[in-house]
Amino acid sequence: MxxxxxxxxxxxxxxxxxxxxxxxxxxxxxxxxxxxxxxxxxxxxxxxxxxxxxxxxxxxxxxxxxxxxxxxxxxxxxxxxxxxxxxxxxxxxxxxxxxxxxxxxxxxxxxxxxxxxxxxxxxxxxxxxxxxxxxxxxxxxxxxxxxTRAAAPHPDAAAAVPTDLIVLIAGFVYPGKGHDVALRAAAEAVAALRAAGRPVGRAVVRALGAASPGHDGDVAALRARATELGADFEISGFLDDAIFAASLRAPGIPVAAHEHVSASRSMLDWIEAGRRPLVVRSRYSVEMDGLRPDTWTLFRPDELAARLTDAWEHPASTWLTGGRSLAxxxxxxxxxxxxxxxxxxx
Known part of the structure; x- marks a missing residue:
């Protein structure tokens, strides 16, 4: 039949x-x-x-x-x-x-x-x-x-390494997405690198997307918080698919720090772009790490500054090696x- x-x-x-x-x-x-x-x-x-x-x-x-x-x-x-x-x-x-x-x-x-x-x-x-x-x-x-969609070609991870410590967070801006956590950690990481005599520039958190409807006030609050910390908060606004995909491959450290994740498409956006993001440890991210091992680096919230320091000094760690399955x-x-x-x- x-x-x-x-x-x-x-x-x-x-x-x-x-x-x-x-x-x-x-x-x-x-x-x-x-x-x-x-x-x-x-x-x-x-x-x-x-x-x-x-x-x-x-x-x-x-x-x-x-x-x-x-x-x-x-x-x-x-x-x-x-x-x-x-x-x-x-x-x-x-x-x-x-x-x-x-x-x-x-x-x-x-x-x-x-x-x-x-x-x-x-x-x-x-x-x-x-x-x-x-x-x-x-x-x-x-x-x-x-x-996952098909993975993007793996670019040259050694190209265009920025002096600034730039954290990239994909998707809409809304409370609990992790932008504030990333600002604090980026500022701490830059302070630690400067104390060690490393030639680091600014601490920057760059949101790749627009404010979620009704959350323009959160953007203003994040900019004010960044100023207090001696950092910068940047927001791209809405990006079409092609520009969004290119932005995921731009120089910087990819981070997914959702505080209350249910399931996350943005985690897949990163690995499809050939990136290996820093992802906050949670029940969900541990499950995904088991499903697609060695495609992200899990961290506890109190480890993020140290992880950003390591990633700035070793930018190749934020890219996936070629040929890895994303099934x-x-x-x-x-x-x-x-x-x-x-x-x-x-």
Whole structure:
């Protein structure tokens, strides 16, 4: 008996949003494997309802902020979509204690997501544990790790080594992303290098991206904090894909210091660009280090200044050696989704 056609891959949200773009990447990988794959991009619930056919299998990558202006609206939207089709969903940004005053409402919304869908996937064993720890008695989700795109060619790591100690942080600027931690550590590292008689220039933290909506005040606060520390904070603003990719390969020390990570596409951005970033140690990053060993350098928060000092003195340590596998890839992820759907998902 022939296998059922793959689900409609519904890509919900604006280009440039990490969850939306990753959903599009997986859908495109599925279409490379199976020409029958149907991909539809939508901006809102009316668009989603217009795209689906009654009884059709549909898959969606989602987080609450994409689905509605409030948590309750987001849950309402997912329930209405699930009532119109056979819906499976990959959930991103799982609830955790760091959600603060919104924690209880996020838990309630995500429990409704689980109840509405025929099956739920997450992107890491860490997230599966977040589900168990915070959502209680809901079905166990399938774990399908984030897949990588093809790795970029490895450039000459010895070229264009800057005198300044430049920390590069990829993605939107928002609280908890690690820019403030990096500023303190960069200032400490420069002070240590100067004390050792090394010809270091400025301490610079450069954000490769724009402020997250509503967080322009955080940029001003980071600039003020940098001035207090004798450092510089720079922000690129929005970068298109080509410029963003080039910026990841620019001289500097790549750092991922998310304080409350659920799963991180920006970690993959770095290794796809041929970089070996410094990544703060967490349950998630330890899991990813096991999945793709020797592609990043893990650090504890109190070690960052020393790690930056070492990286400034040995810039080749921030680049991957050629030929290293970055599997699982997007094609691997597409195969894992196909296997899950063929099992019946739930």
């Amino acid at each position: 022939p296998a059922e056609a793959p689900p409609l891959c519904l890509v919900w949200g604006p280009p440039g949003h990490g969850v939306t773009d990753y959903g599009a990447d997986v859908a495109t990988a599925m279409a490379r494997r199976e020409a029958a794959t149907r991909i539809v991009r939508v901006a809102d619930l009316p668009g989603a309802l217009a795209a689906v056919r009654p009884g059709e299998r549909v898959h969606l990558h989602a987080t609450d902020r994409l689905l509605g202006p409030s948590l309750e609206d987001a849950a309402d939207a997912l329930e209405q979509l699930a009532a119109a089709c056979r819906l499976t969903v990959t959930l991103h940004d799982l609830p955790q204690e760091s959600d603060g005053t919104g924690y209880a409402r996020r838990v309630a919304a995500y429990r409704r997501f689980f109840a509405a869908a025929e099956g739920v996937a997450v992107n890491s064993a860490h997230e599966r544990m977040l589900v168990s720890e915070h959502l209680g008695d809901v079905p166990e989700p399938r774990v399908i790790p984030l897949g 699982p890839t997007l094609d691997d992820a597409a195969d894992a989704y196909r296997a899950w759907w063929d099992e019946g998902s739930a």
